Amino acid sequence: MSQSPKRLVVAVNPAASFGRNRWVGAAVVERLIAEGYEVSMLREANFELLRREAESAVAQGTDGVVVVGGDGMASLGVNLVAETGIPLGIVAAGTGNDLARGLGLPFDDPAAAIDALVDRLRLPSRRIDAGLIRHGVGSTWFACVVSAGFDAVVNERANRMSRPRGPSRYTLAMLRELATFRPRRYTLTIDGARREQRAMLVSVANNSSLGGGMRIVPHADLADGLLDVFIVHPLSRAQLIAVFPKVFAGTHVDHPAVEFLTGRQVVIEADDAIAYADGERIGKLPIEIEVVPGAVAVFG
Known part of the structure; x- marks a missing residue:
């Protein structure tokens, strides 16, 4: 060298x-x-x-x-x-x-x-954005995605399962949760603008994928100084089952139940809901998420 x-x-x-x-x-x-x-x-x-x-x-x-x-x-x-x-x-x-x-x-x-x-x-190293999650008395950084809806519930179940090993465990957990999952009522505050709505899934993304390549926000940019909020509005179980395979391919973006928003600060509130960030359990809502541009240096 x-x-x-x-x-x-x-x-x-x-x-x-x-x-x-x-x-x-x-x-x-x-x-x-x-x-x-x-x-x-x-x-x-x-x-x-x-x-x-x-x-x-x-x-x-x-x-x-x-x-x-x-x-x-x-x-x-x-x-x-x-x-x-x-x-x-x-x-x-x-x-x-x-x-x-x-x-x-x-x-x-x-x-x-x-x-x-x-x-x-x-x-030379380069910089990417990271999100800072404030939850309870603590804070946690994330680089990929915060999940606070159906995908978080699936993650919770998958983490409790010992079999099967590998990515198929997530798919099986998803199928099991579909049987009983119902939309939740959320309050979202994005850059100070508050909205209340029912949704199947609410995610805040810095990166384009989670769960081993599920391209939930295909257009997400790790260095644009913004968070991408991904919302799936209420769907029947059959409709959700039909949409989910499209998420893996990133072809769900034009679905009428799918909405994308951007912001620099996002507060998510809901009763009896949990959040995961980059696959790690954060805990119960509410949480506050803020993007910190260039917070992480990466090699090359």
């Missing part, structure tokens, strides 16, 4: 993709050391321990953070580096990998993802 070695913290999810990609973390570290980087590898027994160790390692000083895993690890990385200027690298080795998709990184080939990381480490 022509440049002097950088210090990198590499955080690895040992359960990435349900264990199928356990080899990836060691391969990343081995490659980075061979490329001349100073590497601190973090691999803990559970996610909370990993979060604490990673926070400590970043606080002690590093020139970059690399996360190995799926969107849970990407979420960890975003929350570690937001507003610090420390660049984030992602080696996608999970089931969803939506932030990797949005960044144009390999998302279904870990070996190619390692090569892409090495290539991007040589380039």
Whole structure:
């Protein structure tokens, strides 16, 4: 390498993709050391321990953070580096990998993802937006999507299921929830404009996809300084079943029940509803979401 070695913290999810990609973390570290980087590898027994160790390692000083895993690890990385200027690298080795998709990184080939990381480490970092969620007494950063409707309920059920392993678990959870799901009444305040409505689904997107490539907002831009609000108005179960496959392809945008809005600050209120952000549980509504332009530096 022509440049002097950088210090990198590499955080690895040992359960990435349900264990199928356990080899990836060691391969990343081995490659980075061979490329001349100073590497601190973090691999803990559970996610909370990993979060604490990673926070400590970043606080002690590093020139970059690399996360190995799926969107849970990407979420960890975003929350570690937001507003610090420390660049984030992602080696996608999970089931969803939506932030990797949005960044144009390999998302279904870990070996190619390692090569892409090495290539991007040589380039100047760039900035993407992130959203800051204020909930209860805490706050959480996200880079992809906040879900607060049918998709959040599906996520909740999928997280409780042990089988099947892999992306089909989300599909099965969706089919089970369809049997009883009803539209909820929401109050949405977007840049100060308040509206009350019933809806099947309310999402706030910074990235174009969630759930392993469901392109809910195909036109979303990670660096436009805006949040995209995606609303699905009340539908029958049969209509919702018909719309959902179109969401995977991103061809739902002209459906009469679908609405897109943009804003910089969004408040979502509803009774007995929960929110997920980048696949991680946030908790009960209400929540307030604000976009922070350029909050996250990413390699290349």
